[in-house]
Amino acid sequence: MTETARKTVPPRVSVIVPVYQAEAYLSLCADSILAQSVRDFELLLIDDGSPDGSGAICDRYAALDPRVRAIHQKNGGVSSARNLGIEEASGRYLVFIDSDDLVEPDYLKDLLDAEKEASAGGRKVLVMSDYRPFSESGPEERSFPQGMTLDLVPGGVSGAQFRELVFDIRIFPPYCKLYRADIIRARGLRFDTGLRSAEDFDFNRRYLEYVDRICYIPSITYRYRVGYKAYRPSNRGVLGQSEIRSVHIMANGIVSLAKQLELTEELDREICLWAAKKHYFNRLPMLFAGSSEVGILERYRLYRQLIADPVYRDIHKRGAGLTTKSTTRLIAEHFDCFAVWWLFYQCSGLRRKNKE
Numbered sequence: 001m002t003e004t005a006r007k008t009v010p011p012r013v014s015v016i017v018p019v020y021q022a023e024a025y026l027s028l029c030a031d032s033i034l035a036q037s038v039r040d041f042e043l044l045l046i047d048d049g050s051p052d053g054s055g056a057i058c059d060r061y062a063a064l065d066p067r068v069r070a071i072h073q074k075n076g077g078v079s080s081a082r083n084l085g086i087e088e089a090s091g092r093y094l095v096f097i098d099s100d101d102l103v104e105p106d107y108l109k110d111l112l113d114a115e116k117e118a119s120a121g122g123r124k125v126l127v128m129s130d131y132r133p134f135s136e137s138g139p140e141e142r143s144f145p146q147g148m149t150l151d152l153v154p155g156g157v158s159g160a161q162f163r164e165l166v167f168d169i170r171i172f173p174p175y176c177k178l179y180r181a182d183i184i185r186a187r188g189l190r191f192d193t194g195l196r197s198a199e200d201f202d203f204n205r206r207y208l209e210y211v212d213r214i215c216y217i218p219s220i221t222y223r224y225r226v227g228y229k230a231y232r233p234s235n236r237g238v239l240g241q242s243e244i245r246s247v248h249i250m251a252n253g254i255v256s257l258a259k260q261l262e263l264t265e266e267l268d269r270e271i272c273l274w275a276a277k278k279h280y281f282n283r284l285p286m287l288f289a290g291s292s293e294v295g296i297l298e299r300y301r302l303y304r305q306l307i308a309d310p311v312y313r314d315i316h317k318r319g320a321g322l323t324t325k326s327t328t329r330l331i332a333e334h335f336d337c338f339a340v341w342w343l344f345y346q347c348s349g350l351r352r353k354n355k356e
Contacts, residue, residue, distance in 0.1 A: 010090045010091060010092065011040055011041050011042040011067070011090060011091045011092075012038070012040040012041060012091060012092055012093065012112070013038070013040070013041040013042075013091045013092070013093045013094070013095055013108055013112070013178075014041065014042050014044060014085070014089035014090060014091030014093070014094050014095070014181070015033055015041055015042065015043045015044065015095045015096075015097060015108075016044050016046065016082060016085030016086070016089060016094060016095065016096050016097070017029065017030070017033070017043065017044065017045050017046065017085075017096075017097050017098070017099050018046050018048055018078045018081035018082050018085065018096075018098070018099065019045055019046060019047050019048060019050060019054050019055075019058060019081070019099045020047075020048040020049070020050050020054065020075070020078070020081070020099070021050050021051065021052050021054060022050065022052075022054045022099035022100055023050075023052045023053040023054045023057060024100075025099065025100040025225065026045075026054055026057045026058075026099050026100075027057060027061075028102060029097065029098075029099050029100065029101060029102060030043065030045070030057075030061050030068070032102045032103050032104070033097065033103060034061075034065060034067070034068075035105050036103070036105055036106075036107065036108050036109070037105045037106050037108075037109050038108040038109045038112060041067065041091065041108060042067050042068075042069065042089070042090065042091060043061075043065075043067055043068045043069070044069050044071060044085045044088055044089060045058040045061060045062070045068065045069070045070050045071065046071050046073070046081040046082070046084050046085045046088075047070065047071065047072040047073070048073060048075055048076060048077065048078070048080065048081040049072075049073060049074045049075030049076070050075075054099075055070075055072055058070035058071075058072070069088070071084060071085075071088055076193065077193060077196070078191075078199075079190075079191035079192060079193045079195065079199050080191075080193050082096060082174070082191050083190045083191055083193070086184060086185075086189075086190065089181060091181060092180070092181055092182070093111075093112070093115070093178050093179060093180060093181060094178075094179040094180075094181050094184065095108065095111070095175075095177070095178060095179070096174040096175050096177070097175055097222075098175060098224075098225075100225045101131075101175065101222065101223055101224055101225050102222075102223040102225075103221060103222055103223065104221035104222075104223070105221075106219075106221055107129075107219075107221040107222060110129060110217060110219040110221060111127050111129060111178040111217075111219075112178065114127045114129075114178075114215050114217045114219075115127045115178055115215070117215075118149050118213065118215035123212045123213055124180065124183065124210065124211040124212045124213075125211060125212065125213050125214070125215050126177065126178075126179070126204075126207060126208065126211050126213075126214050126215070127177065127178040127214075127215045127217070128165075128170060128171070128176055128177055128178075128214060128215070128216045128217070129176045129177075129216075129217050129218075129219040129220070129221065129222060130142075130144050130170065130176060130216075130217075130218055130219065130220050130222070131175065131176050131220060131222040131223065131224040132220045132222070132223055132224065133223075133224045133225075133226045134223050134224070134225060134226065135225070135226045135227055140226060144218045144220065145161075145164045145168075145216070145218065146218060147216060147217050147218050148161060148214075148215075148216050149213060149214070149215045149216075150165075150213055150214045150215075150216070151212060151213045152208065152211065152212060152213055152214065152260070152261070153261070154260075154261055154262035155262070156213075156261065157261045157263070159263055159266045159267055162257075162258065162261065162263055162267060163267075163270065164216075165214070165216065166254060166257070167270065167274060170216065171201065171204055172198075172200050172201045172204065173200050174191075174200045174203065174204070175222060175224075176222050177204070179207065180211075183207065183210050183211070184207070187206075187210055189203065189206055189207055190203075191203050194241075194242065194245065195242050195245060195246050195249075196242040196243070196246070197242065197243060197246045198246035198247070198249055198250050199246070201249065201250055201253060202246075202249045202253070205249075205253040205257070208257070235294065235302075236291055236293045236294055237289060237291050237293075238286065238287065238289050238291045238293075238294045238299070238302075239283060239286035239287040239289070239302055239306070240302070241305075243283060243286055244283075244302065244305050244306050247278055247279070247282075247283055247306075247312060248309040248311075248312050250278070251275055251278075251309065251311050251312040251315060251316075252309070252311050252312070254271060254274070255271060255311055255315065258271060269322065271315055271319075272315045272316070272318045272319030272322060273319045273322040273323065274315075274319070275312060275315035275316035275319050276315075276316050276317075276318075276319030276320050276322060276323050276332070277319075277323060278316065279306075279312075279316035280316070280320065280323065280328050280329075280332050281323070281328065283306060284341060284345075285345075287299055287302055287303060287306065287341075288341065288342065288345035290349060296342065299338075299342070300338055303338045303341075304338075317336070320332035320333050320336070321333055327344070328344075331344060
């Protein structure tokens with residue numbers, strides 16, 4: 001095939017890598033992608049207005065390998081960068097990889113082979129693999145379930161399989177997934193740029209509406225770098241609209257998926273416990289985090305918005321008594337209101353200061 005003909009034939013896979021302040025790891029990531037045993041792909045490096053040398057690294061790789069395209073935009077966040085990658089992609093399948101992570105040579109091959117088998121008969125499939133976390137000190141332990149192909153109909157997914165996919169967070173991230181580009185384009189699916197967390201779950205939950213089955217393969221050829229992706233709440237270090245919307249999206253998405261699969265009764269206790277942990281041990285600590293920039297009246301308004309969603313409110317309240325015994329559980333069960341939480345966190349802050 002001539003070089004001209006090669007350029008007119010769409011690649012089988014578009015690999016989309018959002019890039020921001022990644023100069024320390026970007027070359028390692030790009031090298032691991034270009035070393036894939038499957039050669040029929042394009043690599044889109046989406047420079048999200050990086051203030052460091054990441055943009056120049058993107059350009060260097062684009063000059064070295066015709067499969068690489070460097071695309072630059074003003075800083076808009078990771079969802080904006082992924083969306084630009086979707087717009088620019090020409091492959092039949094889409095894969096997302098984070099710029100600080102690594103993939104082994106058969107990463108794409110494993111996903112494509114699984115899709116070919118699971119989509120027999122014209123089935124529309126979301127293929128998922130798994131990842132092994134690692135840090136500078138080496139790989140970290142993580143357990144992996146057996147491979148499974150699950151039809152998204154009542155009786156097609158067991159409670160145990162739901163737990164492994166949802167509560168073990170495998171359904172959440174956009175990496176370790178193989179997406180069909182035609183579904184994404186036909187349905188206009190994009191990442192919500194207003195979310196700073198759970199934007200991946202939101203995207204995947206909407207994508208699942210248009211596929212027949214999930215195929216999970218216990219391939220661990222994706223290496224996830226631990227400790228690099230620090231998260232800071234969106235509202236000056238305090239819970240904001242993004243964190244409120246994201247937890248509502250997760251709660252409604254998990255509840256609706258369980259209902260679709262007729263697993264609500266079996267999983268009700270675990271769904272409620274998940275919501276209680278999210279609310280009382282994650283979102284409330286974010287809301288009452290120390291910040292002189294966010295006053296009590298603004299926090300009260302945010303609290304009212306946080307508990308306004310009826311599905312989220314129902315499940316986190318019913319799950320309060322399922323959490324580990326603690327002062328937080330005592331308040332949640334008997335004194336669950338803004339004034340008491342405000343006093344609790346004020347006292348907790350004073351105790352911490354006295355210890356220092």
